[in-house]
Amino acid sequence: MNKKLGVLLIGGMLVLGACGEEEAQPAANEPVEEEMETSEEVVEEEVVEEEATEEETVEEEATEEEPMTDAAEAASGEASPLLKKGDMTSFVFNEAGEFNVFCEPHPVMKMTVVVEEGATTSGEVALDIADYAFSENITVAPGTVITWTNQDSAQHNVAFE
Ligand SMILES: [Cu+2]
Structure with missing residues (x-):
C-alpha cells in the first residue's frame, strides 16, 4: 500500500511539475513581449524628434541667407536695371576697397563707396x-x-x- 501511494504521489508530483513548467513558459514570454513593444515606442519617439530638429535647422538657415540672396555683389561691371520712380536696387559690399558708382543714362551722376574693415556704418x-x-x-x-x-x-x- 505504501509503495502504491508513493508511486501515486510521485506521479502526481510529476504532473504538477509538468503543469508548473507549462504555466511558467507563457509567464516568461510575457515580459519579453512587453519589452519589445516598449523599445518600438522609444524608436518612434526618437524619429519624430529628429524630424522636428531637422525642420527647425532648415528654417533657421533660410532666414539667415535671405539678405544675401536679395542683393547682387557689388563688383566692377555690375549694373542694376533702370529704376522707375520708387524702384529700389540692392548691392552687398563684401570686399574691402573703393567702388565707383555711376548712373548709365547720366554718367555725370557719381558717388564712391569705400569698404573698410571696422567702419562704423554696417x-x-x-x-x-x-x-x-x-x-x-x-x-x-x-x-x-x-x-x-x-x-x-x-x-x-x-x-x-
Ligand atoms: Cu541717372
Whole structure:
C-alpha cells in the first residue's frame, strides 16, 4: 500500500511539475513581449524628434541667407536695371576697397563707396537717388548691403566702373 501511494504521489508530483513548467513558459514570454513593444515606442519617439530638429535647422538657415540672396555683389561691371520712380536696387559690399558708382543714362551722376574693415556704418543702409544725383560718398564695413531708391521721375540706375 505504501509503495502504491508513493508511486501515486510521485506521479502526481510529476504532473504538477509538468503543469508548473507549462504555466511558467507563457509567464516568461510575457515580459519579453512587453519589452519589445516598449523599445518600438522609444524608436518612434526618437524619429519624430529628429524630424522636428531637422525642420527647425532648415528654417533657421533660410532666414539667415535671405539678405544675401536679395542683393547682387557689388563688383566692377555690375549694373542694376533702370529704376522707375520708387524702384529700389540692392548691392552687398563684401570686399574691402573703393567702388565707383555711376548712373548709365547720366554718367555725370557719381558717388564712391569705400569698404573698410571696422567702419562704423554696417548692416543695411538706405540711400536715395534724387535730383539727378546720388548721395554723398559713404564708408561702410564689409558685408554691408546698400539699397538705393530712385526718387526722381527720370529713370536712373546703379552701375559700377
Ligand atoms: Cu541717372
